Amino acid sequence: MLANSGSLSKRADSIERFSLNATESVKVVIVNYFSSSLIEDLLCDVKVDDFGGIIIVDNSNDTDEWRNVEVLASQNSVRCVRMEYNAGFGAGVNCGVKSLGLKSSEYVWVLNPDTRIERDSAARLVKAIDEHRADIVSPLIVTDPDGQVWFGGGDLDLKRGRTSHRVTTPHKVEECSFLTGAAMMLRGASWHRLGGFREDLFMYWEDADLCIRARDLGMTMMIAPDVTIWHAVGATSSASGKSELYYFYMQRNRMMVIASSFGIGGLLHPLAIAELMRIFLRTFKEDERPLSKARAAARGVLAGFQYAVGQFKAGSPVFRGPAAS
Structure with missing residues (x-):
């Protein structure tokens, strides 16, 4: 029993070291639009020191919300930057990545404010990228009720101009033609090749555009089903149907x-x-x-x-x- 316990302890230590080493090269960008309370919950899941940098980009264009973001950033020892006006999702992410000084050897993880993660989620996404030589990867994303699958991979119908989510859990890492921008992780080198998100769309289809350009460059996009995060779908949108x-x-x-x-x-x-x-x-x-x-x-x-x-x-x-x- 003692020998087995020691073996398990060594394995746990090895996993922990891998987790810390992997996430030190991960930089996280969170774009805020009156979502500081959700980001507060998200940061409860994160050990900030494990990451190479975390930044909140405030798109709210509101003095009170900016104060909330500043307090939140100070309390959690993360960075924050205020956009001069609400420039949209793509511009917000691009600003955050630029502010963090992403290197080609690093990774960038774009997280929606209304997501919840596990401490080793980032490390396992890095492992999926490296093992499968992927350029962009997404975790399995679940939502309420009962943790149903919201994103289990995605497809892009180029003739229709339609993106679709697979709503079942794949049995293994799979290639996709579309990945949602809610929690995608990219290699730094791939991010720089793509030039970031398109900034003239403001909201919606930034992720689809990025995936089309990634496809055109021969990049590999994958879903990693062994990494699960939770997403409060619609938490940052209108509750009265589509707006x-x-x-x-x-x-x-x-x-x-x-x-x-x-x-x-x-x-x-x-x-x-x-x-x-x-x-x-x-x-x-x-x-x-x-x-x-x-x-x-x-x-x-x-x-x-x-x-x-x-x-x-x-x-x-x-x-x-x-x-x-």
């Missing part, structure tokens, strides 16, 4: 990304048009303000089309890439 902002930016941004990646012709694919109509008609199923949300979706379509026309006038080809076929 007008959701419908505007979802329509506009998917069109912008499709046009940028595949040319204006990509928007004319029958499946892309069907997806546009699916999102638009969904507004009429909303319990609150369906007409207002329908108008927001229509404005998004118009803005997306105007962007695509501008790209065409600037010399972008009509058809480009696999979505055209």
Whole structure:
């Protein structure tokens, strides 16, 4: 019994040393938008000294919320930076990564404020990246009720311009064509090759755009099912169904990304048009303000089309890439 106990103790010490050494090269970026109370809960799960750096980027553009973030950062010995205005998710993450001085040999973990992690989550994600030579990896993400799977990997339908979540737990590490931005970890070298997130989308589809560009560069994206985190889906969004902002930016941004990646012709694919109509008609199923949300979706379509026309006038080809076929 004593010998077995000693063996187990050595194994535990080895795991602990691996965990600490692995996470020292991980830098964490959390973008805040009136979510300081959620970030406080998240930081309860984190041993700050284990990481190479943690930063909260405040997008709230509110003096009181910034004070909350400053206090939270001071109490937990993490860094914080205030954006001059709400520049959106992508710009917030990019600012955080730049402020942390990410090296190519390091890793960056982007965490939503409404996530909860385990202490060894980061180390196990690093292990998955290294063992499988991946560029970007996501943990299995569960949510209430009863810890149901919210993200077990993802797929990107390039012709439709639609992202989808797998809602079952894979049996092993699997490749994906889409990873959600809620908790993705990237190699520092891969982050720099990609140039970070696109900043003109503001909200929604930043992760899809990043995944398309990663695919074009031949990068490997994977889901690591043995690493599970919890995500309070919608905790930072409106509780009254999808918002007008959701419908505007979802329509506009998917069109912008499709046009940028595949040319204006990509928007004319029958499946892309069907997806546009699916999102638009969904507004009429909303319990609150369906007409207002329908108008927001229509404005998004118009803005997306105007962007695509501008790209065409600037010399972008009509058809480009696999979505055209």
